Every structure is written in structure tokens, then in C-alpha cells.
Amino acid sequence: MNLFLGIDIGTFETKGVLVDEQGVVQASASKRHSISTPRENYVEQDAEEVWWADLVFVAKRLMKTEVAKSSTIAAMACSAIGPCVLPIDKNLAPLRPGILYGVDARAGKQISELRERFGDDEIFAKSGNSLSSQSAGPKVMWVAQNEPEIAAMTEWYVTSQSFLVAKLTGEVTMDHGTAGYFHPLYDLKQQKWDITGCEDFVSAAQLPNLAWATEIAGYVTHAAALATGIPEGTVVAVGTTDSPAEAVGAGVVEAGDTMIQYGSAGYMINVLNAPKSSSDLWSAPFVFPKSFVAAAGTATAGTVTRWICDLLDIDSSEGDEKLFTELIDLAMQSKVGANGVIFQAHLSGERTPVQDANSRGIFFGLSLSHTRSDIARAAIEGIAHSLSYAFETYSTNGIEPERIKAIGGGTKNTILIESVSAILDKPQTVASSVGAAFGDAAIAAYAVGHLTSRSEILNWVGSEAQVGVNRDMQSRLQLDHEDYKALYEATRALGTKRSLRARDG
Known part of the structure; x- marks a missing residue:
């Protein structure tokens, strides 16, 4: 039996599933983790101790199941929270904790600088977006300005699932969907990197190769196989962030x-x-x-x-x-x-x-x-x-x-x-889907041609409940x-x- 492996690293939990050719989950595993908030507006996770360690833990659990032992892992895909910013060196080693997606609002000063540098209209014309805490580009700029010694050692700026795929295959890639949030470094219409005007804080060589989430990134290396238990040579899809993967898993x-x-x-x-x-x-x-x-x-x-x-x-x-x-x-x-x-x-x-990093929680209307x-x-x-x-x-x-x-x-x-x-x-x-990990398994099946159309993915999605008004x-x-x-x-x-x-x- 062929199985498809999906692993998703969420904000607080990692989940993994093995899915058969009919879209039935045959095994699952999970592991809890936490975030780090070293100061106000800073939200981080350790790429090795959380992202990679969780993947290793979940993969080992799944590879030890009887269904995995008696089957072939036809392909796998990973998803993870994003867009995150993680500088890594030439050996794929993280140089600092990963800076998380829009919940991390440290780069307000850099957003202002970039808006002043280019103007909102130019940023919007290229990126199709306005700059916000969800934008990864200002966070790359934050690293260059606040941690220049790290920026100098950075071979690539990757995101969460890009880091995992690199650890599994040795290939540094990023899906277009995630790159689309690295504004103003990505041209939405041309679907390519464009660092024009940003050369003072990032080089083109520091950005990963681009591909679609359903393309093949590479194959599990010998070292990764020893660490995870996933068979050497297993196909690894490019993958994406958790939300698009979850969307796929929900049909x-x-x-x-x-x-x-x-x-x-x-x-x-x-x-x-x-x-x-x-x-x-x-x-x-x-x-x-x-x-x-x-x-x-x-x-x-x-x-x-x-x-x-x-x-x-x-x-x-x-x-x-x-x-x-x-x-x-x-x-x-x-x-x-x-x-x-x-x-x-x-x-x-x-x-x-509202795109307002300064807004805070309020209970209004309280009485005794x-x-x-x-x-x-x-x-x-x-x-x-x-x-x-x-x-x-x-x-x-x-x-x-x-x-x-x-x-x-x-x-x-x-x-x-x-x-x-x-x-x-x-x-x-x-949707009755088990989540982003299930979407990852579907992406993996699509990457190797087991699923040949989007409509075939719907055949994997189970029964659903309705919530009325x-x-x-x-x-x-x-x-x-x-x-x-x-x-x-x-x-x-x-x-x-x-x-x-x-x-x-």
C-alpha cells in the first residue's frame, strides 16, 4: 500500500498523518510546543528545538506504526506557520530564532522606512499588498539593521517549511504562496523575486529558489532519513504555510x-x-x-x-x-x-x-x-x-x-x-478534515501524480456539518x-x- 505523509508545524502543536491512496488517515501523531515572547511585539520560535525537533518526533512515531512498516511512503509534504523569517548559514544552521508571522510586530520602524523609501503606490503596484506586520520583507530589514553580524553570516532567509524542506532534502526552496508575503521583495504579477531598491539589506542570492507548493523540492537525504526514520529517497514536495495547506485539506x-x-x-x-x-x-x-x-x-x-x-x-x-x-x-x-x-x-x-500593531485588548462595559x-x-x-x-x-x-x-x-x-x-x-x-497535515498529504499525492486534478482532492474530504444563522x-x-x-x-x-x-x- 502507498502512503502519503503530511506534517504540519502549527503555532502551538505539530501534527502528522499517514494517508492512504483513498484519502483515509491510517495513522496520526502530534506534539505540543510553545512560543517565545522575549519582549513586547516580539514572537519567536526556535527552528531546531521546535520546528525540526517536532518533525523528527512526529515522523519517528509514524514510521514505527505497523501500517508504515508494511507500506511504501510514496511522497511527503510539510507545512508550517508563516510567513516566518529565519536566517540560516551555508550549512542550513539557524542563526537566530525564527521571527513569526503577523503576530510578531517588531518591524514597525522598518515598515515606515520602506513606505517612505518607495511610496505606498509603488509597493502596492509590485506586491499587490500594503506593508503590515504580516509582511516578511520589513522583518528581513529588521535583522539587517538590528543584528548586522547575523545578517553578514546569512546565506539564505527562509521561512518555516522552507527550513524543514532544506533539512530533509538539502534543497533551499520556497513556494510562491509564501514568497507572496515577502513584500516588497516579491513581484506578484511576474511571480518572481525583485529586490530593486532593497539591496542595502538583502541580496538576491539570499532568497530561496521559487516553486509551486505541489512541485517536487527534492528527496529525503541519508542524514535526514537517519534522523527522522523517513525512508531515504522519499519524494518531498515544496509545501506551503499552514493556512493554504489547511484550505486544501478542507477542500x-x-x-x-x-x-x-x-x-x-x-x-x-x-x-x-x-x-x-x-x-x-x-x-x-x-x-x-x-x-x-x-x-x-x-x-x-x-x-x-x-x-x-x-x-x-x-x-x-x-x-x-x-x-x-x-x-x-x-x-x-x-x-x-x-x-x-x-x-x-x-x-x-x-x-x-485595521492593520494596527499598537491596538490592545479592551473589556468595555464592566460593572460590579x-x-x-x-x-x-x-x-x-x-x-x-x-x-x-x-x-x-x-x-x-x-x-x-x-x-x-x-x-x-x-x-x-x-x-x-x-x-x-x-x-x-x-x-x-x-469541514471534517484533520487539518493542515491532511492537506500536506494531499499536496504530496498531487506532486507525484496520484491526484491529477483539484476535483480529485475533494474525493478525499469527508462528510461535513452545517452551521446556520x-x-x-x-x-x-x-x-x-x-x-x-x-x-x-x-x-x-x-x-x-x-x-x-x-x-x-
Whole structure:
């Protein structure tokens, strides 16, 4: 039997699956990890101790299963959080911890410098995007300006899955989808690197070779086979970041398909046949050649639920499932609208649509009568408002998503997902996929020709559940949603002032 291996490195957990030729998961493994926040706006992970060590752990677990021992690993693919920035030397050794995606907002000064250098119109014309904390280019510039000794030793700037693929194959590649977030270093229309005007902080040679996620990057080396247990010579696809992989795993593959990812952060992908540039959305290539996305994202989502569990001292000793069940049970003791409390879920700034790294969390409307259950419900509804605010950006840019698929751990939070549907007045389909690792396995199968079309990927996706629009929730939540947006506008200037004060000590 042929098996396809998929491994995904998420913000807080790594998952791996072995999938057979019919799309049935035959084995799975996982490993938890954490992030590092050395100072405000800095979010990092150790590439060797987290990304590679997790891949090794999960791969060894899977390779020791009976199904793996009796089968052939036909191909594999990796996905990981991104776009991250990791400088590595000529031996593929990391020179510092990986700088994470949009949750890391350290490069505000560099964003301002690049905007002044090129002008917003020129950046947008080349990248199809405006600069934000999600942009990897300013973070490369940050390394050059703040850690020049590291920049001088840097052979390549890679992202998370690029690092893993390099460790597995010795080949330094990056998929177009991830490169599309390295603005202003990537030309979206030409689909190639373009460092014109940025030569003072990066060279063309320091950027990986470009390919599509479904192409073959290389083959598992002898050293990688010894470390991971994956057979030497196994085909390794180029792969992509976790969100596009998760979209593939959910069957979001055709134009008009839209994914809402309820993960540690919120992320949305709308699949297009041609690039559509917008100052409010991220435009990038997708997984397949000649496919593109309009994407949106929030800075936090699942991280808020974990934070509020800790804040409310909800017992985590029995694992995440029990932890979040208790949070939902507590929130259910309140009512829709949390008895008047609104929570602005900007614990790490906010991305779409405000792109404001300085914004911070706010509980508004508190009184002496409010309880732990009100705080719990307000926190969950705050995530829903944040996600809905980001999703509304599609309509304001002339994109009307046709089919919405929800995926991620947050879909198990009934208050959250029902609140989003109520605010947006749109039903959602909850995909039964096991996540990005499953999408990786599908990408691997596509890379070697086992799956020959996007429609064949849909045959791998299992049964799905529907979430309708709860009219009883809708009237209150839509009113609160307008207040949520007004709350941000009313406090935006103060958030910037206080954030700058904190940064300057």
C-alpha cells in the first residue's frame, strides 16, 4: 500500500498523518510546543528545538506504526506557520530564532522606512499588498539593521517549511504562496523575486529558489532519513504555510471557495483564478499553478481562549479538550451579548482590516454586577467580532465568497462559530478534515501524480456539518458588532500613544 505523509508545524502543536491512496488517515501523531515572547511585539520560535525537533518526533512515531512498516511512503509534504523569517548559514544552521508571522510586530520602524523609501503606490503596484506586520520583507530589514553580524553570516532567509524542506532534502526552496508575503521583495504579477531598491539589506542570492507548493523540492537525504526514520529517497514536495495547506485539506481548492480558519490566529482564504490586489486584503499565489488567493487574518483567536482560561483560573490539568469545554460551559451561564460587556480581542495588535500593531485588548462595559461567566462569554464573542470584522473586508472589496468552509480547533466552540454566522448572516460548512497535515498529504499525492486534478482532492474530504444563522443571536450580536468597530475607532489614537510609550520605556 502507498502512503502519503503530511506534517504540519502549527503555532502551538505539530501534527502528522499517514494517508492512504483513498484519502483515509491510517495513522496520526502530534506534539505540543510553545512560543517565545522575549519582549513586547516580539514572537519567536526556535527552528531546531521546535520546528525540526517536532518533525523528527512526529515522523519517528509514524514510521514505527505497523501500517508504515508494511507500506511504501510514496511522497511527503510539510507545512508550517508563516510567513516566518529565519536566517540560516551555508550549512542550513539557524542563526537566530525564527521571527513569526503577523503576530510578531517588531518591524514597525522598518515598515515606515520602506513606505517612505518607495511610496505606498509603488509597493502596492509590485506586491499587490500594503506593508503590515504580516509582511516578511520589513522583518528581513529588521535583522539587517538590528543584528548586522547575523545578517553578514546569512546565506539564505527562509521561512518555516522552507527550513524543514532544506533539512530533509538539502534543497533551499520556497513556494510562491509564501514568497507572496515577502513584500516588497516579491513581484506578484511576474511571480518572481525583485529586490530593486532593497539591496542595502538583502541580496538576491539570499532568497530561496521559487516553486509551486505541489512541485517536487527534492528527496529525503541519508542524514535526514537517519534522523527522522523517513525512508531515504522519499519524494518531498515544496509545501506551503499552514493556512493554504489547511484550505486544501478542507477542500477549498476551486475559485469561489472560502476558508475561515479558527486557529491560534484567525485566517481566511478566498480562492481566485487571477490575482486581485487590494489595500485591505493580502494578495498572493495559492498552492496550484495559476491559482491565487485574497486573504485576511486576525492577530489572535485561539490564543485568546487560552489566555482567558488562564486568567479565569480554569483547570488545564486534564488537557485542552476539557479546558475549553469548561470555558464554553462557563460562558453559557451568561447570555448572548455577555450582559453588555464587549471585548476587543487585540491582545497582539490587529491585522485585517485595521492593520494596527499598537491596538490592545479592551473589556468595555464592566460593572460590579458582572461575573466570570460574562467575562468568558465576552472573550469568545470578542473573537467572533474580530473574525467577522476581517471577513467583511471581502464584500467591501467586491468579493462575494460563494462557499464558506470552517476549519480548525475553534470550530468546536459552538458559541464562537454560531456567533460568526449570526454576525455575518452567512451559514458555514464545518469541514471534517484533520487539518493542515491532511492537506500536506494531499499536496504530496498531487506532486507525484496520484491526484491529477483539484476535483480529485475533494474525493478525499469527508462528510461535513452545517452551521446556520441563529436569528435569536443575530439581532443582539449585530448591534454589538457595530459597537465593537466604534470602540476601536474611539480608542485607536490612545492605543498608539500608549504603545509608543511602552516601547520607549
